[in-house]
Amino acid sequence: MISNRRSTAAVVAALMAVLTMATACGGSKGAPVAVAATSDVPSSITPSSATPSATTTSANDSADRTEVLVDYNKMIAVWVGMLDSGFLDFSISLYTNSTVAYKIRGELNQANTGGLIYKGSPKSSPTIASINLTANPPTATVHDCFDSRGWTPFLKSDPSKSALAPGQTIVPHPLTATLNKVAVKPQSPSTGGWVVTDYSIDTDHTC
Numbered sequence: 687m688i689s690n691r692r693s694t695a696a697v698v699a700a701l702m703a704v705l706t707m708a709t710a711c712g713g714s715k716g717a718p719v720a721v722a723a724t725s726d727v728p729s730s731i732t733p734s735s736a737t738p739s740a741t742t743t744s745a746n747d748s749a750d751r752t753e754v755l756v757d758y759n760k761m762i763a764v765w766v767g768m769l770d771s772g773f774l775d776f777s778i779s780l781y782t783n784s785t786v787a788y789k790i791r792g793e794l795n796q797a798n799t800g801g802l803i804y805k806g807s808p809k810s811s812p813t814i815a816s817i818n819l820t821a822n823p824p825t826a827t828v829h830d831c832f833d834s835r836g837w838t839p840f841l842k843s844d845p846s847k848s849a850l851a852p853g854q855t856i857v858p859h860p861l862t863a864t865l866n867k868v869a870v871k872p873q874s875p876s877t878g879g880w881v882v883t884d885y886s887i888d889t890d891h892t893c
Contacts, residue, residue, distance in 0.1 A: 750880075751814055754826045754865055757781050757880040762810050766837070768794050769804045782882045783866075801842045802849050808837040815862075824867035826880065831893035833858035860888040 761781035768775050774794060779787050797804075812830040835856050839849040850856075863885040869878045 747817055747819055750819060750824070750826075750867070751817060754814055754817065754828065754880050755812055758812055758828050758830075758863060758865060758882065759810065761882050762832075765790050765793075766804075766808060769797055772798055772803060772842075780881075786882050786885065797839070800849075802839040803842050803845060804837055805840055805845075806837040809833040809858075812863075819867075826865045826867075828863045828865065830861040830863065831858050832861045832887075833893075857892045860891055860893045862886050862888070 758781075761778070764775050764778045764781065768778070768790070772794070774791065778790055782790065810830055810832055812828045815827040815829045817826040818824060835858065838856065841847045841849050864883050865880045866883050867878070867880050
């Protein structure tokens with residue numbers, strides 16, 4: 687029993703990065719992933735007022751700024767929904783490139799292997815740090831403070847028990863995401879927009 691508890695605590699410690707969209711996935715490549723029956727964007731995430739005010743390279747980029755934040759928020763919502771349910775949602779490929787989709791799948795694998803589910807709602811407060819519509823492809827950088835203190839892991843075997851070890855805490859960290867504008871999105875040939883191509887977390891600071 688003690689051994690199982692320590693094993694779970696170790697998984698949770700690794701998944702603290704997942705709770706803040708860190709890149710340290712560490713999930714087993716061969717771990718099974720259940721597939722969701724629906725790809726509806728979940729509403730479990732609690733976005734703050736997104737602020738599309740930042741440095742720009744174009745005077746007529748208001749629509750693109752809005753689209754960047756919309757597509758970023760949809761990616762976050764699908765990702766959160768996957769960890770809430772334990773099921774793979776293929777619509778993640780509408781909002782990410784294959785590299786980021788693979789990272790997120792690894793995070794889901796790790797949560798499932800660790801026997802974890804998530805309860806509550808995280809908070810996201812993205813702003814556009816920069817946007818360059820003359821680049822090929824057009825690019826944008828989003829700064830976010832992803833706060834998962836209200837979105838915590840529990841044991842699937844006993845959903846009433848928190849998976850956090852005694853004294854273990856969750857803190858929000860700054861997240862930086864890069865997005866590219868594409869004419870055709872993966873999995874949706876008739877749809878263009880912005881996709882997340884990379885993200886990183888500053889674990890040395892809180893926000």
